[in-house]
Amino acid sequence: MKFSERIGKKPVKVDIQIESMDxxxxxxxxxxxxxxxxxxxxxxxxxxxxxxxxxxxxxxxxxxxxxxxxxxxxxxxxxxxxxxxxxxxxxxxxxxxxxxxxxxxxxxxxxxxxxxxxxxxxxxxxxxxxxxxxxxxxMTDKNEIQEIEESLVNSAVPHLKSVYVHLSTALSLLSDRKSPDYRNSIKESISAVESISKIIAGDRKAELGKALKVLSDKIGLHNGLKAGFSSIYGYTSDEGGIRHAMSDEKEIYFEDAKYMLVACSAFVNYLIMKAERAGIIWG
CATH class of the missing domain: 1.10.533 (Death Domain, Fas)
Incomplete structure (x- = not known):
């Protein structure tokens, strides 16, 4: 990833080869x-x-x-x-x-x-x-790539810097052709959701579950979405999950990391739009 992309001066391009071949x-x-x-x-x-x-x-x-x-x-x-x-x-x-x-x-x-x-x-x-x-x-369509790129553009602002860092790091770990790190890519993807949730909730120390509960009241988050991402967070945080258990007992593949990045990018985009519609003051 280029320096200008890492610091948010230029949007990061998703390097998945769709309708092309280098x-x-x-x-x-x-x-x-x-x-x-x-x-x-x-x-x-x-x-x-x-x-x-x-x-x-x-x-x-x-x-x-x-x-x-x-x-x-x-x-x-x-x-x-x-x-x-x-x-x-x-x-x-x-x-x-x-x-x-x-x-x-x-x-x-x-x-x-x-x-x-x-x-x-x-x-x-x-x-x-x-x-x-x-x-x-x-295995990957243009809409998925667009969702990732859009989340990077939306978060490339000072008040969402932590979200941008997590998303761009997840993409970088996923797209490293010499030494991809799918396990930590997933970790960074879910951390982006955790970060945007804390920012919107106004509590940067809250865990994702608590932050999502606050979001339900502030921006009208659907209970199904809240439950879904709480479950994903549990998967990545439990004793056998990715965030805490970094052993090689469970192998992580490209499609696992790509799915998590796409899903988390889409959720970040959704939360940003919902927050803006609800008149949330960033800061």
């Missing part, structure tokens, strides 16, 4: 294909085998090339496939991945290895998509 993501996915399908089969598979038929199908059915142009030499096929892969649009790359996953080969371990390695790359590079079964599924 070089690192594309290279990572190519490496998955290369290591799963190309590297293990040198020299080129014997004609007529299921593996050679797989490459023929990729050549003719996906890339729509004539079969007589399929090179006899392994390296020529590899160079062709690599060239096409790196020139395709981002959505065509995902088309190609799906085609590979749905095509049978003689080595059943290949699709399984390919599946696992691709999903690791998709998560590491913050792609909005994952492989589920044999299809690419969108």
């Amino acid at each position: 070089d690192d993501l594309r290279k990572g996915l190519w490496n998955c294909f290369y290591q799963s399908y190309l590297s293990p089969i040198r020299p080129f598979p014997t004609s007529g085998t299921k593996l050679s038929l797989f490459f023929e199908s990729l050549w003719t059915d996906f890339f729509k090339e004539t079969i007589d142009k399929l090179p006899d030499e392994y390296y020529e096929t590899e160079e062709y496939l690599k060239g096409k892969f790196f020139r395709m649009e981002w959505y065509e790359v995902y088309d190609c991945l799906e085609f590979v996953l749905k095509t049978k080969t003689s080595l059943e371990r290949l699709p399984r290895i390919f599946f696992n390695s691709c999903n690791k790359v998709l998560e590491k590079e913050l792609s909005a998509y994952r492989i589920v079964g044999t299809e690419i599924t969108q």
